Amino acid sequence: MRLILLILTGLLTASALWANVPDFGYAVSARGFDLPGVSAYEHGSLELLWRPNQGPLTLRGGAALPLGDGWFFRARFTAAAEVRLAALRDHPMENWISLDSRYAPSAGIGGITAEGKQVYLSLELTPLRFETGGGYYAFLAPSLYLDPRKRSLEGWGISLFHFGYYLW
Amino acid sequence: MLLFFIISVSAAAADWAVTAAPVSFFPAGKHMPEGLYAQAGIRAALHPRLEAELLVIPRITPEPFSHAAAGAMAGFNLLADLEDAYFHMIADIGMLCRFDFRTQEKDPLVYVRISPLSIGNPDYRYRERIFTAGLLYDIQNQTFSWTFSTWIQDWFVSRFR
Numbered sequence: 001m002r003l004i005l006l007i008l009t010g011l012l013t014a015s016a017l018w019a020n021v022p023d024f025g026y027a028v029s030a031r032g033f034d035l036p037g038v039s040a041y042e043h044g045s046l047e048l049l050w051r052p053n054q055g056p057l058t059l060r061g062g063a064a065l066p067l068g069d070g071w072f073f074r075a076r077f078t079a080a081a082e083v084r085l086a087a088l089r090d091h092p093m094e095n096w097i098s099l100d101s102r103y104a105p106s107a108g109i110g111g112i113t114a115e116g117k118q119v120y121l122s123l124e125l126t127p128l129r130f131e132t133g134g135g136y137y138a139f140l141a142p143s144l145y146l147d148p149r150k151r152s153l154e155g156w157g158i159s160l161f162h163f164g165y166y167l168w
Numbered sequence: 169m170l171l172f173f174i175i176s177v178s179a180a181a182a183d184w185a186v187t188a189a190p191v192s193f194f195p196a197g198k199h200m201p202e203g204l205y206a207q208a209g210i211r212a213a214l215h216p217r218l219e220a221e222l223l224v225i226p227r228i229t230p231e232p233f234s235h236a237a238a239g240a241m242a243g244f245n246l247l248a249d250l251e252d253a254y255f256h257m258i259a260d261i262g263m264l265c266r267f268d269f270r271t272q273e274k275d276p277l278v279y280v281r282i283s284p285l286s287i288g289n290p291d292y293r294y295r296e297r298i299f300t301a302g303l304l305y306d307i308q309n310q311t312f313s314w315t316f317s318t319w320i321q322d323w324f325v326s327r328f329r
Contacts, residue, residue: 030190030318032204032229040230042192042204068194069202095328098294158228160190160206 025049025135025166031064035145035155037114039066039074047078049164056084058164064112080110080124087131099132106138112145120145120154126162135165183250183290183327184212189300189320191225198313199266199277199304200237204229211322213290216249218242221260239264239279256286258297264304278305283320295322 029045047062061079065071084104091103108124126141141159146152187209196202209223221243226236241262247253260281267274281302288295302315 030204034230039202041196041202042190067192068196095293095325096323098292158204160204160228 021054022134022166022168023051023054024168025051025164027060027062027162027164029162030160031157032160033145033155033157035112035114035120035157037116037118038076038112038155039069041066041069043067043076045078045159045162049166051166056087058082058084058106060110060164077113078110078122080108080122082106082108082110082124082126084129084131091130093128093130097130097132097137101130101132101137104129104131104136119148121148122146122157126159129162134167135163138162138164182213183324184210185290185295185322185324185326187211187221187223187320187322189297189317192316193304194314194316198311199306200227200235200313203227203231203235207317207320211243213250216251217245219245219250219258221262225264234270235266235268237264237266237277239277241279241281250289251291254287254289254292256283256289256295258283258286260302275309276307278307279303279315280305281315288322290324290327293324293327295324296320297322 027047027049031043031045043064043066045062045064047060050059059081063075063077065075084106086105088103093103106126106129110122112120112122114120122143122145124141124143126138128140129136129138139161141162143157144153145155147154189207191205191207193200205225206228207223207225209221211219211221213219221241224236224238226233239262241260243258243260246257246259262279264277264279265274266277279302281300283297283300285298286295297320300317300320304313304315
């Protein structure tokens with residue numbers, strides 16, 4: 001029994017050799033839109049994240065559910081690639097983030113589905129984004145939506161908060 | 169005015185916080201039209217068990233600031249004194265005034281909220297009120313609706329270094 005426990009303990013300890021900083025995670029956000037074919041209700045959004053090699057690029061994809069307006073039946077699918085523009089350790093908002101944080105604004109490009117098989121191109125800017133050890137916290141991130149076929153601006157949206165956590 | 173005076177005076181001596189939260193109104197259209205709403209406010213600890221909050225809840229999308237609600241709340245720490253515990257349960261009661269800036273209409277609403285789990289206190293400089301549910305009562309039309317906030321963040325600015 002002791003030998004088994006010793007082997008198990010040794011294996012568990014050795015497994016730390018292959019442990020990595022997580023690259024995959026999830027994000028939750030509260031979003032609103034002024035966009036044809038997308039509900040005007042508040043949307044709760046859940047997305048999966050992939051940050052290759054803990055670099056400045058984050059890819060995310062998921063769904064936004066209009067709360068109280070069809071829920072899953074009117075869900076919109078979203079995908080985006082965002083790039084961190086800077087990473088400043090000493091920043092004026094340090095007091096407002098409970099964890100040790102870096103100011104890390106980002107910009108991104110992506111897409112969102114709408115009614116009638118419409119897909120809009122999105123341009124996103126996240127000026128209030130703060131990275132902590134295992135994720136990020138972002139607030140008040142505006143986005144513009146373009147119709148790629150008409151090449152016209154079709155609407156806008158905003159994310160009140162966007163919290164991402166890297167777990168795997 | 170009296171509440172504002174109390175908060176102003178207390179803010180100099182007691183702990184006070186800046187608050188922010190998303191707010192969802194259900195069913196949409198009953199008291200507030202559909203859309204994304206955000207709460208911003210100031211909350212002061214007047215007593216170990218009593219807090220007061222001034223708040224404004226504007227509509228953000230699809231028509232920014234076409235509608236809003238503003239008001240004052242009194243909050244009660246139900247389980248313990250504010251500084252004695254890390255986990256709390258908070259009940260709020262107050263009044264909101266609902267504004268429709270397009271028609272210039274305004275109506276009073278009674279607002280009751282319960283935050284079943286609140287994590288943090290002024291010593292930690294932060295507090296998160298989780299899964300806060302609220303009940304709105306329109307006095308003139310005698311109708312009810314409810315609100316939900318996934319979380320309400322309190323930043324105890326009075327303790328910032």
